[in-house]
Amino acid sequence: MFRHQGKNRTFKHNLRLASNLSLIAGIVNSVGVLAIGTLTTNVTGHFAYFSEEFITGRYSNAVPYILYILFFFLGAFVSNSFIEIAAIRKKKYLHTTPMFLELFLLVFVGFWNYWNFKNTADTNQIAYLLLFAMGLQNALVTKISQSTVRTTHLTGLFTDLGIEISQFIFYRNHPNTPKLKKNIFLKLSIVFFFFTGCISGTLLFYQIGLKTLLLAAILIAIVLTMDNLIFYYNFTLRKLRRKTPVK
Template sequence: MFRHQGRGRNYIHNLKLASILSCVAGLVNITGVLSLNTLTTNVTGHFAFFSEQLILTNYKMALIYLWYIGFFLLGASVSGFIIELASKKKSHNAYIIPICIESIILISAGLLPVFIRIKPPVLTLISFALLFAMGLQNALVTKVSKSVVRTTHLTGLFTDLGIEISQLFFYKDVGERVKLKKSIFLKLMIIAGFFIGGILGGFMFQFFKLKTLLLPAVMLLFALWYDHILLQFYHLKRSLRHDE
């Protein structure tokens, strides 16, 4: 799912990646909206809010929106730096560090109310942390899938989906249509995952509040475990072939 890159990566790898991480993004997004009143999976809306607060001369709030944008950018930069550094060392485990950092952030934010009383300044810090985590995830997925999969925002996805649906009326070659339909299905899976995560997170938030963030953290750790188990299976399979 994460480990395969370049020629070793196929459609099924991207489909698995899209399904799990888009659901994670949906869960984090709805939890951020309900508990923090903040969009945490993209920065498009924050530019509009920044402009609004600037016009209203509410410079303190305008600055906070700039920080939101900055933390998402920082998360993407850190993720990109880690992956590039690992690629220079020929490591295939570059994805582990960003995923672990994201999981730690989600677990910490989810359990924070257990240890301290949550006040407005703390909520702002949690927003910063979640935007950083989503920047990490978006950059990681983009790098691993070679920009085929994006999981934290849907605007560009719906645009690409609309273009590809229109192309169905013009592409007549069988091979081209199969490729186009697979691409459309992948995008629909990302959208469905994001929606399912949002709906599930909305229901869970009524009972668990910020602890809802523990579920996406568990999903990320499960994805790492799943990748590790598959790797061990393939190693075992190869060793058995060599023994024959």
């Protein structure tokens, strides 16, 4: 689901990508809100908070909101930079570095209370790291799926879903209806798994706190492992078929 690009990508690849990574984003979303009271999977709301603090003259309070936006942007920038470097060097695994970096950040924040930082009350640091991690993921998913899949926020998704369901009602006999059905199913899957991640993340947070992020990190490790196993299984199968003589 990570390796296939362009015409080689299928609906099944995008569905696997969407369901797995939206589940992870849902967990991060719930942990960010419950642990530090901050949105950590998107930056839309932070523009409004920044504007309020800036207009009322509380400039020092406005700075973190700009940094929230900047760290999400930097995550996306770094993610795509790694992908472009890997593409230039003709590496097969374009997704490896961004995904491992995201995994590392989630583990790091998951053990935040064990690092004995001098100013552990400053929750902005947690927000910066989680927003950077979600910027990494969002850029990776967008790049691989050619903007078909988004996993870290649902605003644009619900807009597209509303349009496509309306089109399905009015144009049921249209030649593009099968493709439209797939698009609707893909988006509903993202919504379902994002909410599942939020619910499971909330339940776990009340039990183990920030260590809930370790579940998201474990899921990334499982996704990467399964993707490798599926790839090598299919590769081996194709190789064996070529060697088998046709009767």
